[in-house]
Amino acid sequence: MKKFLKKISFFFGILLLYKMLLFVIFFFNLSDYSQHSYYGAESVKPKIVLVGSSNLQYNIDYQLLNEHFIHYTTIGCHLSEPSGLFALYSNLEKLALGEQDIVIFCLPHSLYETDKFLPLRNHKKANFSKALLADCAKKFPIEFINSVSAIKLLTVKSLDAAPSKKARPPKISYQKSPEIHSDSLYKSCWVNPEEKFFIKSTGFNASYLNKIIDFLSNQLPSKILFRYPSIRKDLFDIDTDRISFLNKEVHFINTFDRSIYPSEYWFNQWYHLNRCGRDLNSKKLIEELEPILSALNKQ
Amino acid sequence: MLFNSVDFAIFLPIVFILYWFITNRNLGIQNALIVIASYFFYGWWDFRFLSLILLSTLIDYFIGIALSKEEDAKKRKLLLWTSISINLGFLLFFKYCNFFLDNFIAAFSLFGIGIKANSLNIILPVGISFYTFQTLSYTIDIYKRKLQPTKDFIAFAAFVSFFPQLVAGPIERASNLLPQFYKKRVFDYSKAVDGSRQILWGLFKKIVIADNCAEYANFIFNNSGDYSGSTLLLGAFFFTFQIYGDFSGYSDIAIGTARLFGFDLKQNFAFPYFSRDIAEFWRRWHISLSTWFRDYLYIPLGGSRGGMTRKVRNTFIIFIVSGFWHGANWTFVVWGILNAIYFLPLLLTNNNRSNIEIVAKGKYLPTIKELFFMLTTFSLTLITWIFFRAENIGHAIQYLSEVFSPSLFSFPSIKEGISSSIMTLGFILMLIIIEWLGRENKFALGWGNKFPRVLNWIILLVVALCILENYDMAKSQEFIYFDF
Numbered sequence: 001m002k003k004f005l006k007k008i009s010f011f012f013g014i015l016l017l018y019k020m021l022l023f024v025i026f027f028f029n030l031s032d033y034s035q036h037s038y039y040g041a042e043s044v045k046p047k048i049v050l051v052g053s054s055n056l057q058y059n060i061d062y063q064l065l066n067e068h069f070i071h072y073t074t075i076g077c078h079l080s081e082p083s084g085l086f087a088l089y090s091n092l093e094k095l096a097l098g099e100q101d102i103v104i105f106c107l108p109h110s111l112y113e114t115d116k117f118l119p120l121r122n123h124k125k126a127n128f129s130k131a132l133l134a135d136c137a138k139k140f141p142i143e144f145i146n147s148v149s150a151i152k153l154l155t156v157k158s159l160d161a162a163p164s165k166k167a168r169p170p171k172i173s174y175q176k177s178p179e180i181h182s183d184s185l186y187k188s189c190w191v192n193p194e195e196k197f198f199i200k201s202t203g204f205n206a207s208y209l210n211k212i213i214d215f216l217s218n219q220l221p222s223k224i225l226f227r228y229p230s231i232r233k234d235l236f237d238i239d240t241d242r243i244s245f246l247n248k249e250v251h252f253i254n255t256f257d258r259s260i261y262p263s264e265y266w267f268n269q270w271y272h273l274n275r276c277g278r279d280l281n282s283k284k285l286i287e288e289l290e291p292i293l294s295a296l297n298k299q
Numbered sequence: 300m301l302f303n304s305v306d307f308a309i310f311l312p313i314v315f316i317l318y319w320f321i322t323n324r325n326l327g328i329q330n331a332l333i334v335i336a337s338y339f340f341y342g343w344w345d346f347r348f349l350s351l352i353l354l355s356t357l358i359d360y361f362i363g364i365a366l367s368k369e370e371d372a373k374k375r376k377l378l379l380w381t382s383i384s385i386n387l388g389f390l391l392f393f394k395y396c397n398f399f400l401d402n403f404i405a406a407f408s409l410f411g412i413g414i415k416a417n418s419l420n421i422i423l424p425v426g427i428s429f430y431t432f433q434t435l436s437y438t439i440d441i442y443k444r445k446l447q448p449t450k451d452f453i454a455f456a457a458f459v460s461f462f463p464q465l466v467a468g469p470i471e472r473a474s475n476l477l478p479q480f481y482k483k484r485v486f487d488y489s490k491a492v493d494g495s496r497q498i499l500w501g502l503f504k505k506i507v508i509a510d511n512c513a514e515y516a517n518f519i520f521n522n523s524g525d526y527s528g529s530t531l532l533l534g535a536f537f538f539t540f541q542i543y544g545d546f547s548g549y550s551d552i553a554i555g556t557a558r559l560f561g562f563d564l565k566q567n568f569a570f571p572y573f574s575r576d577i578a579e580f581w582r583r584w585h586i587s588l589s590t591w592f593r594d595y596l597y598i599p600l601g602g603s604r605g606g607m608t609r610k611v612r613n614t615f616i617i618f619i620v621s622g623f624w625h626g627a628n629w630t631f632v633v634w635g636i637l638n639a640i641y642f643l644p645l646l647l648t649n650n651n652r653s654n655i656e657i658v659a660k661g662k663y664l665p666t667i668k669e670l671f672f673m674l675t676t677f678s679l680t681l682i683t684w685i686f687f688r689a690e691n692i693g694h695a696i697q698y699l700s701e702v703f704s705p706s707l708f709s710f711p712s713i714k715e716g717i718s719s720s721i722m723t724l725g726f727i728l729m730l731i732i733i734e735w736l737g738r739e740n741k742f743a744l745g746w747g748n749k750f751p752r753v754l755n756w757i758i759l760l761v762v763a764l765c766i767l768e769n770y771d772m773a774k775s776q777e778f779i780y781f782d783f
Contacts, residue, residue, distance in 0.1 A: 011759070015767060
């Protein structure tokens with residue numbers, strides 16, 4: 001027995017060493033700090049923060065929202081979808097939110113999945129940093145180990161191509177609210193005749209989701225709301241059980257049906273609306289927010 | 300609990316330590332530990348269905364004892380049919396209820412009679428087809444007086460629920476596995492090393508081969524209308540290796556795990572893709588199910604005794620039932636019929652047992668003739684897998700008609716990740732080479748000390764690194780055969 005245990009331990013020891021080595025190489029090739037940028041502007045007014053990925057860049061007219069809700073400043077807190085949920089949270093955390101602020105998670109459905117929490121395999125497209133990894137290890141150790149296990153030799157080999165390799169000092173910047181999409185890109189309500197997309201759902205896990213939702217409610221002092229992101233009709237094969245679960249567990253300000261848009265409202269992706277779609281979506285958001293804000297004001 | 304999950308990686312060492320260090324002095328306690336661990340293993344998925352296993356265990360335990368005491372032929376038959384009805388009743392209800400309901404409605408609608416009924420929301424208990432067949436064989440063997448019933452309930456419960464093979468086989472016979480629960484197990488170093496290697500190889504087949512192939516097979520099958528014949532053929536090729544890697548990988552992990560605990564389970568796969576004809580393929584693919592059907596269906600039906608008509612009839616029955624066992628869908632039935640049609644010429648010409656030994660035994664390479672027959676058998680099998688994987692028969696026919704169209708001669712193209720599909724093809728090549736080199740053993744890496752120590756370690760480490768490079772904790776994929 002001793003001989004067997006020794007051999008097995010030695011074998012696993014080599015494999016563990018290999019994994020650790022990959023992680024060390026990966027970790028020391030990341031930049032020290034993440035960069036944080038938002039849509040909107042810094043303001044003393046209470047904030048309405050929309051959290052999401054590229055859908056916030058395309059699907060929301062910040063100017064319209066800021067003109068409508070004059071007592072608030074509307075900010076788009078976004079990172080690209082490959083950055084994963086934890087990086088989005090970290091981006092949000094830097095805004096130093098208070099009790100008067102409102103946070104609306106408008107996450108693409110993929111971000112509700114476990115393997116999109118800290119997808120280190122996406123490091124080429126994402127904004128990972130040493131500080132982000134250390135923070136994740138502290139706050140979500142299990143999810144962190146899961147993410148680290150996904151570091152492969154190929155991930156490490158492509159480190160040079162990663163955007164965040166060079167260390168840069170931390171910086172928070174506010175981008176101007178995006179202009180109405182320029183005509184060169186969006187000719188009125190132009191639709192890109194794209195073919196089918198390969199959309200794959202992998203890691204739906206109810207306990208993971210509950211954990212994340214609890215974490216967000218405990219960590220953020222602001223009012224937390226969720227919103228179904230706009231999705232393109234006919235491009236999704238929706239799991240109704242999962243939607244029912246979300247409806248039960250999460251406070252959504254819109255209904256799932258309201259988030260579905262026909263094909264003429266789409267630009268270049270399953271989460272990117274064109275100009276007409278964006279206008280409609282922003283108006284819908286205003287309709288959804290008005291009763292919530294008036295109720296808050298009465299309090 | 301999945302074999303390829305972190306949960307199992309924690310569960311296995313704990314049970315191993317408790318088994319060999321804490322409970323090893325008392326056989327009864329050791330068996331009880333197996334039962335507890337097995338129920339925990341199964342309950343991790345859904346504890347409600349433990350009641351089904353327990354009920355099945357209790358019924359067959361008491362019927363087994365009653366059968367051995369009963370001399371009256373009628374009463375014995377009644378006891379046997381009670382066991383069969385209850386066990387198959389569970390299986391039919393959970394697995395086939397909606398299928399029969401839907402087909403019943405469809406049949407009536409053909410005559411213009413509309414029946415409104417909703418499909419029932421039934422969850423299929425994982426592994427029900429496997430443990431049902433295992434317990435059935437116990438009562439049938441006692442009925443046939445081939446086996447003495449056990450009076451040790453814990454040993455019997457351990458036999459029914461033994462966690463390595465509970466959810467996806469191999470389907471064990473009581474005559475092989477049950478006596479192993481009566482004997483004191485002594486730790487055997489070489490058995491444990493062999494078991495560990497087999498687990499490693501099983502993980503390779505599942506994680507490196509099956510899960511990678513699944514990506515492309517799913518994508519191509521789900522969008523089959525968009526692809527050329529050559530890409531569809533590639534999709535079928537990926538599925539052919541996905542199903543093999545998935546199921547034989549599970550069997551390897553099951554057998555290897557059992558060996559760590561001192562048990563010997565039946566070999567379930569014996570390099571089936573190296574078969575030279577379909578009869579040989581079926582002697583090498585899912586052996587425990589094929590032999591189950593042979594012993595409990597084919598032979599009672601008369602087997603190959605009697606005239607040719609009876610032989611043919613029995614062959615078709617076996618293959619159709621085997622297809623239906625896999626799932627409540629007509630595609631599986633057609634899959635079975637196709638296999639029967641392939642088998643028929645060999646049966647009619649009495650050539651169904653001409654290839655018993657493994658191909659090119661004692662040689663490095665096969666002859667041209669052997670290679671030709673292997674490739675032919677593989678191609679025939681690949682066509683049957685299209686039916687196995689397709690959503691319905693219409694989908695399979697459409698898929699096949701596109702495969703056999705002029706677009707078969709175009710270059711295959713996959714929209715998503717062509718480079719990683721080439722890597723997957725490389726892994727398939729690695730599987731074929733290792734399996735070829737190890738084909739005379741019980742499993743590919745079971746070559747003992749055939750190679751120098753350093754080379755042996757290098758091979759094992761390369762296999763392990765391939766697993767690590769392909770494994771993603773956050774998305775361990777279920778085994779296909781869990782659904783059967």
